[in-house]
Amino acid sequence: MASNLSHSAQDYLEAIFLLADREGFARVKNVADHLDVKKPSVVSAIKVLMKKGLVVHQHYGCLELTSEGEELAKEIHRRHQVLFRFLNHILGVRTEVAEADACRLEHHISPQTLELLIKFVEFTETFPERDKTPKWLDYFQKFAATGEAPPCLNDTSGGCGFK
Amino acid sequence: MASNLSHSAQDYLEAIFLLADREGFARVKNVADHLDVKKPSVVSAIKVLMKKGLVVHQHYGCLELTSEGEELAKEIHRRHQVLFRFLNHILGVRTEVAEADACRLEHHISPQTLELLIKFVEFTETFPERDKTPKWLDYFQKFAATGEAPPCLNDTSGGCGFK
DNA sequence: CCGTTAAGTTATCCTAGCCTAACTTTTTTT
DNA sequence: AAAAAAAGTTAGGCTAGGATAACTTAACGG
Numbered sequence: 001m002a003s004n005l006s007h008s009a010q011d012y013l014e015a016i017f018l019l020a021d022r023e024g025f026a027r028v029k030n031v032a033d034h035l036d037v038k039k040p041s042v043v044s045a046i047k048v049l050m051k052k053g054l055v056v057h058q059h060y061g062c063l064e065l066t067s068e069g070e071e072l073a074k075e076i077h078r079r080h081q082v083l084f085r086f087l088n089h090i091l092g093v094r095t096e097v098a099e100a101d102a103c104r105l106e107h108h109i110s111p112q113t114l115e116l117l118i119k120f121v122e123f124t125e126t127f128p129e130r131d132k133t134p135k136w137l138d139y140f141q142k143f144a145a146t147g148e149a150p151p152c153l154n155d156t157s158g159g160c161g162f163k
Numbered sequence: 164m165a166s167n168l169s170h171s172a173q174d175y176l177e178a179i180f181l182l183a184d185r186e187g188f189a190r191v192k193n194v195a196d197h198l199d200v201k202k203p204s205v206v207s208a209i210k211v212l213m214k215k216g217l218v219v220h221q222h223y224g225c226l227e228l229t230s231e232g233e234e235l236a237k238e239i240h241r242r243h244q245v246l247f248r249f250l251n252h253i254l255g256v257r258t259e260v261a262e263a264d265a266c267r268l269e270h271h272i273s274p275q276t277l278e279l280l281i282k283f284v285e286f287t288e289t290f291p292e293r294d295k296t297p298k299w300l301d302y303f304q305k306f307a308a309t310g311e312a313p314p315c316l317n318d319t320s321g322g323c324g325f326k
Numbered sequence: 327c328c329g330t331t332a333a334g335t336t337a338t339c340c341t342a343g344c345c346t347a348a349c350t351t352t353t354t355t356t
Numbered sequence: 357a358a359a360a361a362a363a364g365t366t367a368g369g370c371t372a373g374g375a376t377a378a379c380t381t382a383a384c385g386g
Contacts, residue, residue, distance in 0.1 A: 008343065012261075028364060041344055042366060060351060070378055091279040101273050108267035116254040119307045127313050137300040139290075144282045150290050171373065191334060204374055207337060223334055223381060 005052070007107040010076050011035055012045045013054060016063050026063040079114055080106045083123050092141055128137035168215070170270040171240050175208045176217060180228050180236035186188055191224040242277055243269045248284050251284055 005013070015034045019026040032042045046063065049055040054069030073144070080102050081141055087098035124134055133141075139150035168176070176198045182189040195205045209226065212218040217232030228236060241298050250261035272280070287297055296304075304311035 002201060007340075024306050029362085036327080037343090037365065038345065040346085040366080087276060091276065091283060093276050093279055097273050097275050101271065101276050104271035105268055108264070108271060110256075112260050113250060113254065113256050113264050116256055116307060120254060123303050123306050126232050127306075134299065136297065140283060142288050143286050144279060155171075163180075169372075192332085200373090201375065202334065203376085209372080289356080 004049075005072070009045060010107060010130055011103075012042070013049060013065070013069060013073045014076045014080065016055065016065060017070065017077060019052055020063075020065070031063065032089070076106065079109065082114065082144050083109070085125075086117055090121065090124055090137065092144060168235070170282050172208060172211055173270060174266075175205070176228070176232060176236045177239045177243065179216060179218065179228060180233065180240060183228065191226070194226065232275055238270075239269065242272065245273070245277065245284055248288075253284065253287055253300065255307060 012031065012035065015031045016026040019030045019034060028039050028042045028046075031041045035042075044053055045058055047071065050057060053064055054072060056064050056066060063145065083102040084098050084106050087093040087101055089096055091098075093101065124137055128134055136150075142148050143150065175194065178194045178218040182193045182197060186193065191202050191205045191209075195202045198205075209218055209220055212232070213220060216230055217235060219227050219229060223317065246268050247261050250256040250264055251258055254261075256264065287300055291297055299313075304306040305311050306313065
């Protein structure tokens with residue numbers, strides 16, 4: 001589906017989607033600032049997206065996604081979000097770093113990995129209960145921060161999820 | 164350290180390292196086959212690595228890493244391995260897919276994420292005991308395969324690592 | 327020891343994706 | 357309503373990293 005788009009094209013599509021969503025509109029200038037490129041780069045990238053029927057753009061006007069473009073953008077953004085949540089909420093990567101990594105990694109994940117990552121995030125966010133951190137994750141985070149082994153290692157009575 | 168090497172240069176370096184290790188030698192042909200590129204591409208990539216003092220290469224002869232090149236290659240490969248183990252052993256991504264994903268992802272991970280990923284892999288491989296799968300991971304794998312919630316959700320007595 | 331084949335090399339070309347400079351259109355200010 | 361500023365566009369250039377075609381060197385079998 002998104003497979004015939006280059007990484008950079010995907011970035012542009014996602015940027016248009018996000019800007020339209022957050023600011024109410026997307027323009028060449030916007031997109032350029034968001035992706036930290038110059039305006040002519042945006043213009044030529046958009047030409048590609050227009051040829052593929054993903055974006056419409058009247059001369060000197062706003063950028064809009066076609067419905068197909070929006071579908072795609074959502075899929076791309078979802079990938080980004082899952083990665084971000086994994087990095088930030090589970091691994092504990094700092095927010096800005098996680099954001100930047102997600103941006104780059106999102107282009108290189110296979111569908112199978114994406115699917116399993118989604119499940120993994122869902123698993124940790126859903127069990128034991130939404131908004132509670134699972135014990136094993138607490139233990140990991142402590143281990144990551146201090147090197148401290150999970151307590152049940154010295155607790156042969158079991159029942160801590162680590163046996 | 165590896166930061167002034169392009170992604171592609173890193174791939175070439177890693178390939179030389181692996182081939183030298185596995186086959187006992189690395190040659191242009193080898194590397195080309197391994198990376199699925201043509202020989203001239205290898206030759207020009209190697210020129211870059213030679214200029215950086217990472218590879219030595221006598222005309223029409225074998226490719227060898229300098230000690231600095233080997234350091235770097237090891238670091239790159241370590242990153243690859245960590246990713247692979249996470250994808251394959253923890254998420255459960257199929258071996259070939261995990262291998263391919265690791266190849267691509269290894270270039271896009273920040274040092275912080277790498278470090279945390281290393282700890283995460285270490286955490287799951289070390290606790291409760293080497294060569295035993297932690298309970299929470301069992302539960303995740305079951306959840307991923309069947310959608311089945313971990314049993315302790317219905318078990319309010321706690322003690323399963325999910326409270 | 328010579329010819330064939332395989333490996334390595336060189337020259338040259340191509341594309342993607344960025345850039346700057348210069349120009350046009352639109353919007354805003356006065 | 358004209359000038360100035362801001363946004364958009366076009367033309368053209370550059371680099372990285374691939375490719376092909378044609379050539380050179382090395383290796384090996386008869």
